[in-house]
Amino acid sequence: MFKGNFINNLPKIYGTYTGGFIVFIILMAIGEQAGMSAKVIGICFVAFTVLIYALIGYLSRTIQVDAYYLAGRQVPTVFNGMATAADWMSGASFVAMAGGIYFKGYGYMALLVGWTGGYVLVASLLAPYLRKFGCYTVPDFIGTRYGGNLARLSAVIVLTVASFTYVTAQINATGTIASVALDIPFNIAVYVGLASILMCSMLGGMRAVTWTQVAQYIVLIIAYLIPVFWISNKMGAGVFPHLMLADEVARIAELEAQFGLGSVKNSAADLKQVPKGLSGITKAHAEVNTTPWKFISLAVCMMAGTASLPHVMMRYFTTPSVKAARRSVGWSLFFIFLLYSSAPMLATLSKLSLMDPNLATGIIGKSISEVQAIDWYQNWNQANLMFVSDFNGNGTLELNEFFMGGKAVVLATPEIAGLPYVISGLVAAGGMAAAMSTADGLVLAISNALSHDIYYKMINPKAETAKRLLIARILLVLIGFAGATIAALEIQGILGSVIWAFDFAMSGLFFPLVLGVWWKRANAQGAVAGMLGGLAAGTAYLIAVRSGYPGFLDITQLTFGIVGSVVSLVLMVVVSLATKAPDAATQKMVDEVRVPSGKAILGRQH
Amino acid sequence: MSKQAQHWEKTRGLLFVTLAIWFVFSIGIFLFGAEMEASSIKPFGYPLSYYMTCQGSLGIFVILIFWFAGRQEKIDEEFGFSEREDD
Numbered sequence: 001m002f003k004g005n006f007i008n009n010l011p012k013i014y015g016t017y018t019g020g021f022i023v024f025i026i027l028m029a030i031g032e033q034a035g036m037s038a039k040v041i042g043i044c045f046v047a048f049t050v051l052i053y054a055l056i057g058y059l060s061r062t063i064q065v066d067a068y069y070l071a072g073r074q075v076p077t078v079f080n081g082m083a084t085a086a087d088w089m090s091g092a093s094f095v096a097m098a099g100g101i102y103f104k105g106y107g108y109m110a111l112l113v114g115w116t117g118g119y120v121l122v123a124s125l126l127a128p129y130l131r132k133f134g135c136y137t138v139p140d141f142i143g144t145r146y147g148g149n150l151a152r153l154s155a156v157i158v159l160t161v162a163s164f165t166y167v168t169a170q171i172n173a174t175g176t177i178a179s180v181a182l183d184i185p186f187n188i189a190v191y192v193g194l195a196s197i198l199m200c201s202m203l204g205g206m207r208a209v210t211w212t213q214v215a216q217y218i219v220l221i222i223a224y225l226i227p228v229f230w231i232s233n234k235m236g237a238g239v240f241p242h243l244m245l246a247d248e249v250a251r252i253a254e255l256e257a258q259f260g261l262g263s264v265k266n267s268a269a270d271l272k273q274v275p276k277g278l279s280g281i282t283k284a285h286a287e288v289n290t291t292p293w294k295f296i297s298l299a300v301c302m303m304a305g306t307a308s309l310p311h312v313m314m315r316y317f318t319t320p321s322v323k324a325a326r327r328s329v330g331w332s333l334f335f336i337f338l339l340y341s342s343a344p345m346l347a348t349l350s351k352l353s354l355m356d357p358n359l360a361t362g363i364i365g366k367s368i369s370e371v372q373a374i375d376w377y378q379n380w381n382q383a384n385l386m387f388v389s390d391f392n393g394n395g396t397l398e399l400n401e402f403f404m405g406g407k408a409v410v411l412a413t414p415e416i417a418g419l420p421y422v423i424s425g426l427v428a429a430g431g432m433a434a435a436m437s438t439a440d441g442l443v444l445a446i447s448n449a450l451s452h453d454i455y456y457k458m459i460n461p462k463a464e465t466a467k468r469l470l471i472a473r474i475l476l477v478l479i480g481f482a483g484a485t486i487a488a489l490e491i492q493g494i495l496g497s498v499i500w501a502f503d504f505a506m507s508g509l510f511f512p513l514v515l516g517v518w519w520k521r522a523n524a525q526g527a528v529a530g531m532l533g534g535l536a537a538g539t540a541y542l543i544a545v546r547s548g549y550p551g552f553l554d555i556t557q558l559t560f561g562i563v564g565s566v567v568s569l570v571l572m573v574v575v576s577l578a579t580k581a582p583d584a585a586t587q588k589m590v591d592e593v594r595v596p597s598g599k600a601i602l603g604r605q606h
Numbered sequence: 607m608s609k610q611a612q613h614w615e616k617t618r619g620l621l622f623v624t625l626a627i628w629f630v631f632s633i634g635i636f637l638f639g640a641e642m643e644a645s646s647i648k649p650f651g652y653p654l655s656y657y658m659t660c661q662g663s664l665g666i667f668v669i670l671i672f673w674f675a676g677r678q679e680k681i682d683e684e685f686g687f688s689e690r691e692d693d
Contacts (some may be wrong), residue, residue, distance in 0.1 A: 111665060113663050117628060124628075187613075243650045249656065286652075288639040292636055321689045323689060326679075333671055337668050344656075439665075469672055595610065
């Protein structure tokens with residue numbers, strides 16, 4: 001099935017796969033009716049989907065260099081779009097984003113704009129040109145365009161810092177979901193997650209990751225959309241929630257006023273009782289609650305970061321042509337849009353379910369003892385994701401007395417809204433798919449840079465194919481283990497470290513990549529100064545802010561990429577102009593990159 | 607001017623138009639968050655500020671990329687720089 005006409009058969013293969021997955025969901029639903037326990041359903045969902053990914057990974061094994069690094073450059077536009085969407089949407093998008101919107105409202109939604117707007121930059125500034133270049137990795141482009149091992153090495157350093165920050169968060173997310181669904185301790189579940197990730201990528205590199213990511217996209221989008229549509233219909237809010245929740249948004253504002261949002265504050269002593277990581281609703285749902293600059297600076301960092309993250313960029317190296325790379329960016333964003341435009345709707349439905357006394361599911365205004373007796377409250381309270389306490393002693397649950405973890409908005413809402421447990425199992429499988437697909441892309445980006453750019457290009461250019469691929473696989477496993485070990489320490493939250501990764505990538509890579517195509521005069525000295533200087537400046541600002549420095553211009557630890565990238569741009573321009581212009585061969589190479597026709601700069605095998 | 611230089615000039619022109627539209631919907635309108643909130647324009651009944659952050663700008667970006675790709679393909683064809691099918 002994976003031979004010969006595989007590419008032409010793709011729609012049929014994934015159509016069958018989607019059908020099979022839906023049949024599996026129905027079987028589970030029947031099982032639930034027949035008395036299967038919630039725990040068994042959860043295990044079935046996670047185990048079944050992970051086994052399918054592993055099978056795809058095994059079937060896509062390869063011993064060819066261009067298949068391992070570029071999936072043979074034959075991934076069709078739409079499928080590459082799905083794979084990129086899965087690569088892109090991590091555990092943070094799937095599990096944490098709706099929660100962030102739920103608690104922080106408008107100010108947080110800058111991330112939605114940033115994480116989509118960045119694709120316009122990818123499509124117009126970079127992806128088609130890097131595809132024409134024909135590189136295997138992002139440092140491969142930097143190293144060839146600017147020339148010299150120092151430039152290549154600097155790019156590998158920035159790539160590793162950004163991607164590694166990101167990957168620990170994703171392995172952490174797979175561990176969290178595996179530990180809940182399979183009911184095993186977190187520090188073991190992390191390695192179960194890691195094993196699943198490696199099974200998808202080790203044997204087939206980019207080729208295996210591509211085809212598992214398409215499969216993972218299908219699972220995660222089904223798992224995200226079914227609950228949104230179901231809850232909306234069940235609540236009577238509208239058959240098509242995205243266009244029909246205006247009344248619900250208005251109703252939330254009404255209830256916020258009625259329950260005294262903002263006017264009733266909790267004392268510090270009361271808040272001490274609340275378990276760590278849980279928060280109450282303190283911000284209005286739809287109001288503009290931040291300054292334009294705070295909103296825009298966060299959005300800008302996420303956009304420039306998107307255009308510099310190597311694991312996303314390298315997905316566009318796998319399309320058959322430059323034209324396909326361009327269109328593929330459009331498809332990627334379309335598939336991402338399906339989930340991102342649903343997250344605010346899920347947050348709205350979730351909040352209304354809990355707040356509205358007219359709904360059977362509403363808990364605000366009920367007596368505390370009544371709420372404490374609800375099944376789902378007990379479950380999620382045990383999982384440390386929900387908490388109520390009668391601060392004012394009136395026996396009734398007030399809005400300021402209810403606390404929830406950010407993850408619970410996605411994970412617990414189906415249960416709160418009274419959907420069958422099979423949906424919760426589906427959501428767990430979706431979260432696992434989202435975190436795994438991103439982790440795979442990241443681990444591969446790092447290990448490919450190390451094996452291709454450091455080992456093959458700098459240490460041993462005469463290495464044979466078999467040896468190169470062996471080194472690539474060993475590095476993949478080592479990086480995976482390093483990531484899992486750090487993830488097991490649980491030193492940082494998922495969302496925070498994801499945002500940092502964008503800032504790191506933006507600090508070091510955004511201008512060196514963009515100017516490499518759009519400014520012929522940019523040279524190696526300038527690029528090295530830009531990459532290392534930008535990364536150093538961004539990192540220094542982050543460390544300073546974390547250790548108490550108040551910062552300037554309202555630039556926080558979430559937007560330090562602004563500092564890094566401005567330093568990077570200035571250094572790159574000044575140093576480039578102060579040193580010799582690139583030679584004629586390099587200038588000619590840039591000219592060739594700028595037109596789609598003709599041969600790639602770097603051949604299929606290099 | 608060589609064919610290649612003309613091609614690049616048009617490509618750059620398209621880039622500026624694309625980035626201008628991108629700028630308006632990713633940065634420009636969010637300078638006026640409060641004004642959008644107070645606006646009487648309410649797409650599907652949502653406050654305009656809320657709508658743009660959760661759907662409006664996102665959808666415009668999707669359309670913008672496909673539009674950009676189509677225009678760029680036309681420019682490539684015009685100057686004979688399109689890829690051959692067997693490339």
